[in-house]
Amino acid sequence: MARNILVVEDEQKLNKLISDYLAQEGYNVTSVFTGKDARRVLENQEVHLIILDWMLPDESGLDICREVRSDQGTPIIMLTAKSDEFDKVMGLEMGADDYMTKPFSLRELAARVKVVLRRYANHSTENSTEDEIIRHGDILVDLNKHSVYIDGNQVKLTPTEFKLLAHLIQKPGRVYSRLQLLETLGEAYEGYERSLDTHMSNLRKKIEKNPNKPKYIITVYGIGYKMEENADENPKD
Incomplete structure (x- = not known):
């Protein structure tokens, strides 16, 4: 089934x-x-991924990113003329899954679209017939339903x-290198180690009592x- 992308x-x-390039790649754009x-589009049709410009004429794309993240799990790739590291971190903290600075290659954008959609699809219940639940400390993760609970309260990731x-x-206790984690995400791009650290920081803010x-x-x-x-032992410094 063709994926629906909102540009x-x-x-x-x-x-x-x-839009034309992604349509040629087989997406509904x-x-x-x-x-x-x-x-208006998000309210009236199913969207599988959003390619979102940072600076829009009527508002900041960050506001839309924040709202999408609070209401639904639609993945987002941010586009911006801003190249400062602070701006990139801000976009990721608002919930963007990826970030591209203008000018960029349409071929690379299409590659990143595939990566993000594949990552998202890996957690879809369409590919699962049995529930798989993992409990660790106060965390409960339902792998098939893509749900996480802390002390019984659901958190949105x-x-x-x-x-x-x-x-x-x-695999509690196993140490993963940054490269191994990036390969898990399908993000073997130069400079992604900083993005990984930002994602980890955001994750800690959501699941740790004291990040x-x-x-x-x-x-x-x-x-x-x-x-x-x-x-269950004392938190680490």
Whole structure:
């Protein structure tokens, strides 16, 4: 089944280039130029991925990103003319799954679209017939329903955050290098180690009582991360 992609970009020429290229790749593409029209589409049709410009004529794309993340799990790739590291981190903290700085290659954009959609599909209940639930400390992860509960309260994670948590929690105590985690996400791009650290930071904020002294996701300095094996012990510094 062809995936539905919403392109939200106010530069008409770029919007058309992106839309036409992705349509040639076999996607169903809906193209809009404002935040208002993006909301209208999201309210009236199923969207599997959003390509979202940071600066729109009527509002910031970050506002739309934040709202989408609070209401649904639709993955988002942010587009922006901003290249500063702070801006990239801000976009990821708002819940974007990926980030591309203009100008960019349409071929690379299409590759990243495939990566994000594949990552999201890996957690779809369409591919599962039995529930698989993992409990670790106060965390409960339902792998098939893509749900996470802390102390019985559901927390909303982005597809990237969920995949990282699901990967770590299945083997508590095992140390994963940053490269191994990036390969799990399908993100073998230069510079993605910083993005990984940001995703981990965001994940900690959602599952840790004190993100500065994590109980679950532990940084193994110089290597990567692990899920604390003895989660009932005192939090690590």
